[in-house]
Amino acid sequence: xxxxxxxxxxxxxxxxxxxxxxxxxxxxxxxxxxxxxxxxxxxxxxxxxxxxxxxxxxxxxxxxxxxxxxxxxxxxxxxxxxxxxxxxxxxxxxxxxxxxxxxxxxxxxxxxxxxxxxxxxxxxxxxxxxxxxxxxxxxxxxxxxxxxxxxxxxxxxxxxxxxxxxxxxxxxxxxxxxxxxxxxxxxxxxxxxxxxxxxxxxxxxxxxxxxxxxxxxxxxxxxxxxxxxxxxxxxxxxxxxxxxxxxxxxxxxxxxxxxxxxxxxxxxxxxxxxxxxxxxxxxxxxxxxxxxxxxxxxxxxxxxxxxxxxxxxxxxxxxxxxxxx
Amino acid sequence: xxxxxxxxxxxxxxxxxxxxxxxxxxxxxxxxxxxxxxxxxxxxxxxxxxxxxxxxxxxxxxxxxxxxxxxxxxxxxxxxxxxxxxxxxxxxxxxxxxxxxxxxxxxxxxxxxxxxxxxxxxxxxxxxxxxxxxxxxxxxxxxxxxxxxxxxxxxxxxxxxxxxxxxxxxxxxxxxxxxxxxxxxxxxxxxxxxxxxxxxxxxxxxxxxxxxxxxxxxxxxxxxxxxxxxxxxxxxxxxxxxxxxxxxxxxxxxxxxxxxxxxxxxxxx
Numbered sequence: 001x002x003x004x005x006x007x008x009x010x011x012x013x014x015x016x017x018x019x020x021x022x023x024x025x026x027x028x029x030x031x032x033x034x035x036x037x038x039x040x041x042x043x044x045x046x047x048x049x050x051x052x053x054x055x056x057x058x059x060x061x062x063x064x065x066x067x068x069x070x071x072x073x074x075x076x077x078x079x080x081x082x083x084x085x086x087x088x089x090x091x092x093x094x095x096x097x098x099x100x101x102x103x104x105x106x107x108x109x110x111x112x113x114x115x116x117x118x119x120x121x122x123x124x125x126x127x128x129x130x131x132x133x134x135x136x137x138x139x140x141x142x143x144x145x146x147x148x149x150x151x152x153x154x155x156x157x158x159x160x161x162x163x164x165x166x167x168x169x170x171x172x173x174x175x176x177x178x179x180x181x182x183x184x185x186x187x188x189x190x191x192x193x194x195x196x197x198x199x200x201x202x203x204x205x206x207x208x209x210x211x212x213x214x215x216x217x218x219x220x221x222x223x224x225x226x227x228x229x230x231x232x233x234x235x236x237x238x239x240x241x242x243x244x245x246x247x248x249x250x251x252x253x254x255x256x257x258x259x260x261x262x263x264x265x266x267x268x269x270x271x272x273x274x275x276x277x278x279x280x281x282x283x284x285x286x287x288x289x290x291x292x293x294x295x296x297x298x299x300x301x302x303x304x305x306x307x308x309x310x311x312x313x314x315x316x317x318x319x320x321x322x323x324x325x
Numbered sequence: 326x327x328x329x330x331x332x333x334x335x336x337x338x339x340x341x342x343x344x345x346x347x348x349x350x351x352x353x354x355x356x357x358x359x360x361x362x363x364x365x366x367x368x369x370x371x372x373x374x375x376x377x378x379x380x381x382x383x384x385x386x387x388x389x390x391x392x393x394x395x396x397x398x399x400x401x402x403x404x405x406x407x408x409x410x411x412x413x414x415x416x417x418x419x420x421x422x423x424x425x426x427x428x429x430x431x432x433x434x435x436x437x438x439x440x441x442x443x444x445x446x447x448x449x450x451x452x453x454x455x456x457x458x459x460x461x462x463x464x465x466x467x468x469x470x471x472x473x474x475x476x477x478x479x480x481x482x483x484x485x486x487x488x489x490x491x492x493x494x495x496x497x498x499x500x501x502x503x504x505x506x507x508x509x510x511x512x513x514x515x516x517x518x519x520x521x522x523x524x525x526x527x528x529x530x531x532x533x534x535x536x537x538x539x540x541x542x543x544x545x546x547x548x549x550x551x552x553x554x555x556x557x558x559x560x561x562x563x564x565x566x567x568x569x570x571x572x573x574x575x576x577x578x579x580x581x582x583x584x585x586x587x588x589x590x591x592x593x594x
Contacts, residue, residue, distance in 0.1 A: 114335025115428035
């Protein structure tokens with residue numbers, strides 16, 4: 001288990017006053033962040049740009065030293081023994097950088113295997129199984145520069161697993177990929193966690209991806225932990241009121257006004273907002289029966305009536321807006 | 326220890342595949358020093374070479390004198406170029422993965438330098454030995470001393486390479502380092518013109534480059550039959566240089582890692 005307690009990072013930045021003098025300024029990139037990552041879990045780390053995601057990941061991967069706080073991997077103190085921890089972790093980043101393009105996929109993996117001091121026989125078998133897993137074994141000896149974007153990203157996944165890490169940090173792993181390849185990669189990420197019992201920390205700007213993959217989510221804002229929980233816990237926390245999509249045949253402004261009046265009689269805090277088709281009704285009280293009753297009473301033919309589950313994206317957007325305010 | 330050598334080997338092979346991916350690069354590595362060597366030789370031809378300052382230098386062995394200069398320089402110059410190439414690891418993001426791994430940082434720099442030294446000079450070395458064989462009548466050398474000096478020169482080249490790798494890897498402006506290290510080394514280390522003929526200020530600059538000492542010893546051994554005893558000064562200086570280069574590299578690595586973990590930035594200067 002990765003256990004993170006009150007992790008903080010403060011940078012000292014030099015700001016020039018004029019040609020001769022400058023002053024030092026402290027920037028608190030991450031403040032008192034705590035989290036847990038168990039093996040076999042996919043954990044999402046979200047936050048708008050500048051929230052402190054990259055700094056947090058760099059600290060967890062031992063590339064940065066925290067200013068305060070502690071974190072451990074299976075009981076090993078990462079601040080005290082970063083070299084020990086390095087053997088247990090790896091990172092998979094999105095994009096086409098971080099690979100040697102003139103080398104083949106096999107050579108890339110062999111090189112990184114050497115850096116981890118893996119025995120040659122073990123390394124050969126592992127390279128083969130990883131390249132088979134990501135579907136690149138047939139093209140293992142072609143230079144990476146001849147690969148497509150998706151192939152390079154699959155190679156990144158294989159590279160990130162070369163040392164058979166217990167914990168993998170994935171930083172925007174599907175950035176710039178098309179839907180088909182993204183879906184394939186999602187499947188592989190799930191398998192890594194469910195079948196191979198790896199603990200995964202995922203950051204992504206694609207909230208649908210986080211919603212699909214992550215068991216638990218941490219949301220950072222201005223370097224601080226804003227909220228944490230499962231997808232359901234987050235949306236329930238943000239959206240305490242019920243939402244129903246509703247439309248009837250011949251829906252116009254007059255119908256909307258009638259509905260609004262009825263809703264306010266039913267719930268004084270009730271709200272209506274326009275959707276592409278029909279309206280979205282929000283209330284503290286049960287809505288489906290109320291709306292069906294309203295349509296029956298007024299003689300309208302219902303075209304659409306369903307309870308709307310708020311998405312993670314809705315919740316994060318709302319939280320981000322609130323945090324900004 | 327095995328892990329250390331695995332990293333050295335891994336880095337050397339990666340460097341070979343990454344930068345020597347095309348055989349034509351061997352031609353380019355050979356053609357440029359060869360042209361420079363030929364130009365220097367024909368530049369000397371119209372003049373009387375005999376000089377009181379270098380007793381063993383004359384019109385007959387000037388060719389080998391210059392050849393030795395260019396052979397030794399090909400060792401050292403290739404390292405400046407490879408260190409410059411190595412600096413791109415920082416920009417391409419692969420350096421971050423190297424730092425993410427537990428691989429020994431010194432082993433990475435060493436593997437890179439070794440690969441460069443052994444690959445870059447091979448064509449020039451073969452050509453040089455062939456030319457020396459054709460002019461063997463001017464050679465006055467003790468084979469044992471010559472081999473020791475040659476090995477020490479190679480070791481100094483590797484030390485120079487490792488140190489340069491560290492400097493280039495952690496510098497914000499590698500083009501500047503490349504400019505101040507490449508051409509000036511050829512001029513001030515005495516590749517074309519013997520250092521002894523330089524004015525005082527140029528002699529001081531020449532002391533910066535390990536090539537200056539190595540070249541002097543190689544020429545003394547091959548053309549002047551210098552013995553171990555006569556070269557004791559060189560052995561002492563070369564040991565000092567090696568300690569400085571390897572020690573300096575280790576300290577640089579430590580400082581950079583500390584700086585990087587504190588600021589998240591690998592650029593030290």
